[in-house]
Each structure stands twice: as structure tokens, then as C-alpha cells.
Amino acid sequence: MTHIEKTIRYDVEAPSADGLDARLVVERGSFRLDVALTAAPGDVVALLGPNGAGKTTALRALAGLVPLAGGHLRLDGAELDRTPPESRPVGVVFQDYLLFPHLTALDNVAFGPRCHGVGKAEARAQAAGWLERMGLADHAAAKPRRLSGGQAQRVALARALATHPRLLLLDEPLAALDARTRLDVRAQLRHHLADFEAVAVLVTHDPLDAMVLADHLVVIEEGRVVQRGTPADIARHPRTDYIAHLVGLNLYRGEAEGHTVHVDGGSTVTTSEDLTGPVFVAFPPSAITLHRDRPTGSSARNFWRCEVSGLETHGDQIRVALGGELPLAADLTTVAAAELDLHAGAEVWATVKATQTHAYPA
Structure with missing residues (x-):
């Protein structure tokens, strides 16, 4: 399915039982997050906003790392509000990747399937397949300290995808890369997300990452949604000073x-x-x-x-x-x-x- 087809489908179809249907209400001291998110399988949604807007809080709430004070969280029709993080069909790619330093790239990727009960040999075989998809077959035996930033990012993505998640969360996945590497990895990530058949939610402060990678943008300021739409619509019709500055x-x-x-x-x-x-x-x-x-x-x-x-x-x-x-x-x-x-x-x-x-x- 093409990027344009996915965007059109998001705009014209009502939410179904498949995909993400969430209203995230989180209270942390004086800060209150109240954000509604819906997405169909195959959609990539980017959360944009200034520092402190609540983007990462929303992502952590989706992962189950921050409890909801209200609202709901449904994925493919299943209620996840009270499901512990380790039991959710969710994959996460953190900003600093959080690869296990003592494990090889292969065993980092195999870790997810192993946690889901897959045998060691089969998990490593699956991991090898994912590394090959990422163009990292020659780095299977390398430990994280031997990997470049772009390679580490791809290992982290492979580890998240190896569990076949129904929701993929990416927290500033390109922020740690230099400008030249970011250009290459952004293109690779766009390719992998285009093939991803479930929902992906991306947090970024970089408008170019959002415009290139996402089908739909949700702009958050002070814990609430101030604008949502396709990248083209938001770029042409900004509704706050932050968005205008962004584009x-x-x-x-x-x-x-x-x-x-x-x-x-x-x-x-x-x-x-x-x-x-x-x-x-x-x-x-x-x-x-x-x-x-x-x-x-x-x-x-x-x-x-x-x-x-x-x-x-x-x-x-x-x-x-x-x-x-x-x-x-x-x-x-x-x-x-x-x-x-x-x-x-x-x-x-x-x-x-x-x-x-x-x-x-x-």
C-alpha cells in the first residue's frame, strides 16, 4: 500500500476495531495530558510538539510505562489499560536504543522472541533474518560498542520488530545521529515503516522526520492536541505559532x-x-x-x-x-x-x- 493510499484511507474511513483507539489522560503533578489517538493498521502517526508538551509521556502511556488517570487504550479491539508492559503486543525503539552492551547484535534481536517463549535456536534464526533485512548480516557478531549510530538504530528497530508487535513506538529514533547518517537512516526507516502492517507512533521534534516518515501528524502543546492532519495539510494551514515556526x-x-x-x-x-x-x-x-x-x-x-x-x-x-x-x-x-x-x-x-x-x- 502506498503512502498516498494510506493517507487517503485514514482521512475517509471511520475508525474500526483494528488498529489503535486511545484517549490518554495522564496526571503528573500540575501537568495534565489529555490526548486522543486513532490509527488504522499500516498507519504511521507522528507526535510533534515543543519540549514539555507531553509527547514522550503519551508514548510511555502507550507502552504501559506511565499509568492512565483516565481515558482508554484499545489495540485491535483489546483493552490494554491494565495490561502490564511486558504482556502488551508493543515494540519500542528508544532514543538511545538501549541495546544490551554484553550481547551481540544477533542476540540483542533474538532477546524479544526468547522472552515470548521461542527456543534459542529458532529465536537466533529469526534474528538473523531480521538483521539481513536491515542490511546488517555482516554485523551479527558485533557488540553495540562496535556499531555505528546508524547500525545501532537498525539493530534496535530489528529487535522491536522481531516480536511482531501490533503497535510500534519510536521515541526520537534519529535524534542521536549526525546529519549525514540521519539522511541515510531516515530513508531506510521510511522503507521499513512502509512495509509495517500494524500501527506505528513516532515522537519527534524534527519536522522533516515527521513529514517524511508519517502519514498523519498530531501536534501537542501543553498536554493537549492543537492540530492534527496530513503533513501537507498542517504545513499549509498551521494554527499555532509553534507550528508556523516549525514549517x-x-x-x-x-x-x-x-x-x-x-x-x-x-x-x-x-x-x-x-x-x-x-x-x-x-x-x-x-x-x-x-x-x-x-x-x-x-x-x-x-x-x-x-x-x-x-x-x-x-x-x-x-x-x-x-x-x-x-x-x-x-x-x-x-x-x-x-x-x-x-x-x-x-x-x-x-x-x-x-x-x-x-x-x-x-
Whole structure:
């Protein structure tokens, strides 16, 4: 089944008895998590959110490592609320992999089947098969300290999959890898998840990991869901500042009257959409053009007088933070920033064409 087919199925079909149906209510001191999750077999769901939002707490609740204060947890129609962690059909890949240092890669993977009553010889035969699938057949005798970060991640994934779980939990599975290794392992993980026939739930702070690996995103802030949808929908229609920053957009909330949006704070934005009522309006930093003097003869419908509040390198460009009547983030080439003689405190004019904005109901 393709990534697109899985996404369409998730959006149009009602939840069935198969797959995950959970409402996770966890109370820890003053923090309260209340998150609903549903997914069909074959779906990959990514939990996104800032530090302290409750992503890892939700994952640990699914694994049975944190008790529920309320709600429910059903997997393939079976109630798991009171099922001990070791008895759940759940596989977990932790951020630091937690491989047994004294065991070889082969015996690390065989550990799961052995715990489920499989004989030693058969468990090792199954483990060898999983290592071959992961491209690690030549490292079966290696202990974790002899493995690279990418190899250790694949051994941990093989160990989780070797028990044939109905729910696979991945806690920041690529966070410990360097940028080059992450690129390769992300592609490999995408391939393995595409073949996984049960539910996978991924916790990550990296939007690229989420966009590449997941069919469906659930964004959590302060213990509650603030947005859910396909990666494309969330990237195009962010509904909080955190999500807008995550996908790299300027985002404002306001009241629309036709093509004019009166933004909270008093400024206005002209858009190509004709709407009425509460809306969000968004546009990328790359859509902004900066001028030292008020431009004349420009086709842009939006003009704002701003002051440079900061500059930082952003990939191969310069990200300019702007204060004033409308706080903005603009991306410029290094040459453009130098020609404008940009520095903290410099006054500039920012312009954006109406066709480069996107307004949608709040």
C-alpha cells in the first residue's frame, strides 16, 4: 500500500476495531495530558510538539510505562489499560536504543522472541533474518560498542520488530545521529515503516522526520492536541505559532473582510482569498522583499514599516527578524543583506504580494 493510499484511507474511513483507539489522560503533578489517538493498521502517526508538551509521556502511556488517570487504550479491539508492559503486543525503539552492551547484535534481536517463549535456536534464526533485512548480516557478531549510530538504530528497530508487535513506538529514533547518517537512516526507516502492517507512533521534534516518515501528524502543546492532519495539510494551514515556526511561515490571526485581513494588533494584510470572519493568514519568509526606502511602483499590495531586531544564518540565507507594526521573519541572500546594509536597529520597508499570502478560516 502506498503512502498516498494510506493517507487517503485514514482521512475517509471511520475508525474500526483494528488498529489503535486511545484517549490518554495522564496526571503528573500540575501537568495534565489529555490526548486522543486513532490509527488504522499500516498507519504511521507522528507526535510533534515543543519540549514539555507531553509527547514522550503519551508514548510511555502507550507502552504501559506511565499509568492512565483516565481515558482508554484499545489495540485491535483489546483493552490494554491494565495490561502490564511486558504482556502488551508493543515494540519500542528508544532514543538511545538501549541495546544490551554484553550481547551481540544477533542476540540483542533474538532477546524479544526468547522472552515470548521461542527456543534459542529458532529465536537466533529469526534474528538473523531480521538483521539481513536491515542490511546488517555482516554485523551479527558485533557488540553495540562496535556499531555505528546508524547500525545501532537498525539493530534496535530489528529487535522491536522481531516480536511482531501490533503497535510500534519510536521515541526520537534519529535524534542521536549526525546529519549525514540521519539522511541515510531516515530513508531506510521510511522503507521499513512502509512495509509495517500494524500501527506505528513516532515522537519527534524534527519536522522533516515527521513529514517524511508519517502519514498523519498530531501536534501537542501543553498536554493537549492543537492540530492534527496530513503533513501537507498542517504545513499549509498551521494554527499555532509553534507550528508556523516549525514549517517556516509567518502566521497571523485576524478578521477578514473580503481580501483584507485586520490582524490582531492593528495591522492589515491584503490576500488573494475573499473571506469573511475569523481567519489565519500565512506566508513564507522568502515571500518578503525588503527596501531601505518606501518602494514606489511596486506591484506588492502589502507594505509595512519595520525595524531590524536581529539577523542570523539560516541555511544558505540570512533570516532577518523584524519588529514594528507587524512582526515578521524575512529570508534574504547574503548579497542582498549586505547591499541593504542591514543591522540591528536599521529601518526598512517590507513588502509582500497578495498572491504570496494564504488565508484560511480560523
